[in-house]
Amino acid sequence: MFSLVDANSFYCSAEQVFRPDWRGKPIIVLSNNDGCIVAANRQAKDAGIEKFLPYFKVKELCAQRGVIVCSSNYELYADLSSKMMNIIGRYAPEQHIYSIDESFLSFKNCYPAIKCLSTQGQLIRRAVWKETRLAVCVGIGETLTLAKVANHAAKKVKGYHGVCVINTDQERIAILKQLVVGDVWGIGRRISKKLALMNIHTAYQLACMPPGLARKQFSIEVERTVRELNGQVCKVWDEARADKKQIFSTRSVGERITDFDSLLQALSKHVGIAASKARKQGSSCKTMLLFASNSPFDERPVSYKAIVHFPCPTNCTVELTKAMSEAAPKLFRDGVRYYKIGVGLIDLASEQNSQLDLFNPPTAKPALMLTLDHINQHYGSDTVFLAAQGIEHKWAMRRDLLTPQYTTKWLSVPHIKC
Numbered sequence: 001m002f003s004l005v006d007a008n009s010f011y012c013s014a015e016q017v018f019r020p021d022w023r024g025k026p027i028i029v030l031s032n033n034d035g036c037i038v039a040a041n042r043q044a045k046d047a048g049i050e051k052f053l054p055y056f057k058v059k060e061l062c063a064q065r066g067v068i069v070c071s072s073n074y075e076l077y078a079d080l081s082s083k084m085m086n087i088i089g090r091y092a093p094e095q096h097i098y099s100i101d102e103s104f105l106s107f108k109n110c111y112p113a114i115k116c117l118s119t120q121g122q123l124i125r126r127a128v129w130k131e132t133r134l135a136v137c138v139g140i141g142e143t144l145t146l147a148k149v150a151n152h153a154a155k156k157v158k159g160y161h162g163v164c165v166i167n168t169d170q171e172r173i174a175i176l177k178q179l180v181v182g183d184v185w186g187i188g189r190r191i192s193k194k195l196a197l198m199n200i201h202t203a204y205q206l207a208c209m210p211p212g213l214a215r216k217q218f219s220i221e222v223e224r225t226v227r228e229l230n231g232q233v234c235k236v237w238d239e240a241r242a243d244k245k246q247i248f249s250t251r252s253v254g255e256r257i258t259d260f261d262s263l264l265q266a267l268s269k270h271v272g273i274a275a276s277k278a279r280k281q282g283s284s285c286k287t288m289l290l291f292a293s294n295s296p297f298d299e300r301p302v303s304y305k306a307i308v309h310f311p312c313p314t315n316c317t318v319e320l321t322k323a324m325s326e327a328a329p330k331l332f333r334d335g336v337r338y339y340k341i342g343v344g345l346i347d348l349a350s351e352q353n354s355q356l357d358l359f360n361p362p363t364a365k366p367a368l369m370l371t372l373d374h375i376n377q378h379y380g381s382d383t384v385f386l387a388a389q390g391i392e393h394k395w396a397m398r399r400d401l402l403t404p405q406y407t408t409k410w411l412s413v414p415h416i417k418c
Contacts, residue, residue, distance in 0.1 A: 001117065001167070003105040003140045004147040005088050005124055008155065010101035010134070011039035014080045015070050017133045018406045018414055026067040030055055033254050033398045034071055071399035075380075079407040083132050091124050096237035104144060104237060121163035141166040144235045145228035148185040149175060149203065176204035176229065186225045191218060203229060244281065249273040250291075250342025254398030257338040263292060264328050265390035270343040271324050272385060275317040276376075278345055279369060284313030287347035290324060292331045295339040306330040311357045313349045316364035317372070321388050380408060 007013055011029040016022045026044035028037050036054045047065040049058055055069070062069055081100045089095040092105035107114060114120050121138035128136050139151025146166050153175045154164035166172045182192040184203050194217075200206055207229035215223035224234035249270040257263050267290060278285060286309065293303035306327040314320065324343070375384045382389075404412035 001107045001140055001142060002144050002147040003092070003107065003117075003121065003124075003138060004098075004144075004151040005103050005105065005128075005136050005138050006151050006155075007084065007101040008135045008137060009039060009041040010081070011070075011072070011077060012041040012044070013134050014077050015068075015073070015403055017080065018404075022068055026065065027070065028062065028067055029070050029072055030401065031072060033252055034400055038072065069401050071402040073399075073403050073405060075405045075408045076403070080132060080134065084128055084134055084136070087128050087131055088124060088136075090127075091120065098237075104147065107140075117165045117167065118163055121165065125162055136162070138163045139166075140164070141172075142231045143228040143233050144237070145185050145225055146172065146231065149179060149229070152179060152183060172231070173204060176207055177202055179203035181206050184225060184229070186221055191222065194218070244277075244283075245348060246344060246346045247274050247277045247283070247285075247348065248342060248344040249277070250340065250344075251397060252340045253338070253395040255395050256294075257292075257341070257395050258336075260329075260332045261390075262395050263332055263338060263341065264325065264388065265393065266341050266395055267292075267324055267328055267331075267343060268321050268386060268388040268390075269393070270341065271320050272317050272382075272389060274343050274345050275315050275320050275369075276373065278315040278348065279351075279373060282351045283345075283348040284315045284351050284364075285320065285345040285347065286310055286313045286349055287345075288320060288323065289344035289346050290327055290331060290342075291344075292338050292341040294337055298337070298339075302333070302336060304331040304333070311360035312362045312364075313351075314362065314364045315351065316366070316369055317386060318368070319364055321386055325388065 012027040015027055015029065024043065026047045026049065027041050028044050028049055029039040030036065031038045034055060037049065037051050037058070040049050040051050044067055047067055049062065049065070049067055061067075077100060085095070085097050085103055088103045088105065092107055093110060094106035094108065096104040098104055107117075117140050121140060124138055125136055128134055137151055137154040139147050139149065139154050140163075141147040141150045150164040150166045154160045154162050157164070157175070157178060164175070166175060179202060181187055181195055181201055181203055182189065184206060187195070187206070195201075195206065198217075200209065206226060209226055211223045211226050214226045227234045251270070253266065257266060288308040288310070290306045290308070291303065294301060308323045308327050310319075310323070372384055376382065406412050406414055
């Protein structure tokens with residue numbers, strides 16, 4: 001048996017943890033630079049606020065309906081997610097963190113010792129709420145796909161009270177008949193349209209589809225989904241994920257960049273982020289891509305790129321930043337109001353098996369980078385950074401509605417009066 005534990009409207013729930021007065025009220029969370037709505041709780045949806053709409057279009061409606069609006073507080077979300085996952089992991093011998101708010105559990109070899117799976121699900125919910133004040137729903141099924149289906153039922157179908165266990169054919173069929181085929185894990189919008197042409201509209205109708213036909217008409221992944229809906233285990237979480245072949249760090253800026261120094265600082269910031277990601281997965285970079293552009297909606301959209309090759313693969317922030325500084329003048333043009341900039345490490349090699357150059361000895365500083373990563377990991381991102389990044393980032397991501405970072409910043413620690 002497998003379980004999927006999923007937080008309810010995680011970003012919105014995280015904003016309510018240290019604001020009890022916000023509980024039960026409509027809340028939305030905005031994307032980078034306060035652009036569009038990326039999260040909305042049930043109360044906000046009932047008020048007519050839909051996800052993924054540009055915020056400026058619903059700003060007046062939010063004010064009329066009393067909707068609380070927050071900028072993305074990634075520091076708070078990451079910390080609360082880590083605490084939540086640690087609590088969930090106590091209830092099963094195997095855990096797979098699927099996303100920031102979803103975690104799979106496997107009850108293999110311990111299911112007979114658990115007298116009641118429904119009670120186990122309630123224990124998980126109660127523990128997460130008690131220790132983090134985050135509301136979660138628990139779905140339990142014989143396969144990963146059925147666990148996803150059960151989790152959906154725990155949230156959407158009345159009578160389950162946040163925990164749904166699919167352990168009988170009657171329960172499985174009853175829930176699948178209520179589930180739209182597009183809500184099945186792995187069935188996207190394009191596949192849903194094709195299934196509709198085949199008169200398949202519910203998850204139960206998909207489960208009744210011959211597996212061989214599903215593979216012939218679609219793919220082996222759809223065939224696996226059909227088999228999993230019928231209780232046959234076909235999908236497993238991959239414990240050994242392949243390393244990324246490319247690493248990018250890119251973002252639109254909060255305030256347009258018009259001078260070279262600011263452009264250099266922004267690029268340095270992204271070089272540091274990309275280099276840190278490369279070191280984390282044990283990769284070195286052979287080729288680096290730099291790019292900068294204004295908005296595609298400007299009167300004259302322009303975009304500039306520069307490519308840097310390294311004789312020896314490197315993941316040293318110092319070395320990468322020095323190469324970027326030499327190439328950056330190729331990206332700058334007077335009069336251009338830069339809106340999006342980024343760095344890509346597009347040719348990665350294993351740090352342990354990199355090819356060296358006889359005539360160009362490596363100049364990386366692995367001991368320095370190890371120290372830098374340890375300090376930033378322990379004390380928080382950018383505790384130590386290269387001076388090339390600058391101190392005052394006027395171009396940084398705009399978060400005008402940012403709530404306090406209660407758990408990661410000393411100045412934001414909640415004050416309690418006794």
